[in-house]
Amino acid sequence: MSADLLRTLCALPAPPGREDEFRTFLIEHLSPYADQVRTDPMGNVFFIRKGKGTAPRTIMLAAHMDEIAFLVRHITKEGFLYVQPLGGFDPRVLDAQRVWVHGRQRLPGVFGTKPAHFTTPEERTKAVPLEDMFIDLGLPAETVTELVRIGDPVTLDRDLITMGNCYTGKTLDDRVGVYVMIEAFKQFEASQDTIVAVATVQEEVGVRGAKAAAFGLEPDIGIAVDITIAADIPGIEERNWCVRLGSGTAIKIMDTYSISDPRLVEFLRTLAEEQGIKYQMEILPRGGTDAGGMQLARSGIPVCTLSIPCRYAHSVVETVHQDDVAASIALLRSFCEQSHRFPTTANSVAK
Ligand SMILES: [Zn+2]
The missing domain is CATH 3.40.630.10 (Zn peptidases)
Incomplete structure (x- = not known):
């Protein structure tokens, strides 16, 4: 193999x-x-x-x-992205993950997450719904709007590795x-x-x-x-x-x-x-x-x-x-x- x-x-x-x-x-x-x-x-x-x-x-x-992937559905004036899912994602496993945004060029990003310091006890027990999750590209808003358009695809980032007798990724x-x-x-x-x-x-x-x-x-x-x-x-x-x-x-x-x-x-x-x-x-x-x-x-x-x-x-x-x-x-x-x-x-x- x-x-x-x-x-x-x-x-x-x-x-x-x-x-x-x-x-x-x-x-x-x-x-x-x-x-x-x-x-x-x-x-x-x-x-x-x-x-x-x-x-x-x-x-x-x-x-x-x-x-399973996403399409960019909204860009905020600060340059954060909201996404539309393509396929069955479980929001529980998306929080704090790295992504690739396939815009004018391939951009690394992260699903941003509220720091634990600011979450209520109730929030800590629940997954953030996908419609509230956002992507941070670490770029100024002007650069984001230059490089990313509504409808650009987003995929998750994780390399395949061998783990024990298995493959994971x-x-x-x-x-x-x-x-x-x-x-x-x-x-x-x-x-x-x-x-x-x-x-x-x-x-x-x-x-x-x-x-x-x-x-x-x-x-x-x-x-x-x-x-x-x-x-x-x-x-x-x-x-x-x-x-x-x-x-x-x-x-x-x-x-x-x-x-x-x-x-x-x-x-x-x-x-x-x-x-x-x-x-x-x-x-x-x-x-x-x-x-x-x-x-x-x-x-x-x-x-x-x-x-x-x-x-x-x-x-x-x-x-x-x-x-x-x-x-x-x-x-x-x-x-x-x-x-x-x-x-x-x-x-x-x-x-
Ligand atoms: Zn399948």
Whole structure:
């Protein structure tokens, strides 16, 4: 595994709808492994490896490029910024964090916070709502208005590091999914079916990119690759852990956006058993992935999600286990090589 590549993927900014810089990197990195590369008007990018079979079907893999981020919505006359969130941020984890403001130039900033000396006992027990949080750029107001405009994106700042047997940092949702997808895409030897790895846009604002990508591509099967919630931490009962960090790749049975095709779930499970890949089953009571978008394209597509267990999702200390990342790559690679064994049923007309 290449921690350097994962670190690069995590560091590139890609707010929903502004994934350009990330996409450019990915095209440069992955094109040598693809027979064909194309993009669509929304900005989804498709890496295609043609199937060797006589009647290859189309398998769509999807991992999202975008990260939860903000847009500048107001600049005060003193030069402080207020922001509009893109995606589900928890204000509890934003206070006193460093950010990048992508204005005329890239500017470092901080979410300012009231000093403890000035907070009331009640304020100290509560998170500041996002609408009251502000960014300080450390610049005079005139310079701020010269360099920053309403609508400029803001992303969080935190480098990926190795911690024990884990990686921790920001945007592992879903850069670790992109990493798993591109490593499997590079590594699989040959496939009867055509494998299309799609790096999607705007997942964090309601799986918008995957929906359009699947409509255009018309795949026969869709596999999303994303993180899932590992809530195996103190203070949460074991029955609510969802999945466990370090216990393998997670095969999704359902979340609130999609119910995985049960045959596909069984097929992935069989592959994992055959190959001796560590896996666990996942039911996520809240949240969704690109599978939800793919499933509803055209007249419906069988989907499943391969999940990488992640603690502290949607914070700057998202944490994944190295073994789970490796297991996810192994299972996805095996799926690409073996997908022809999975039968799909075409639309049938009853007379
Ligand atoms: Zn995600």
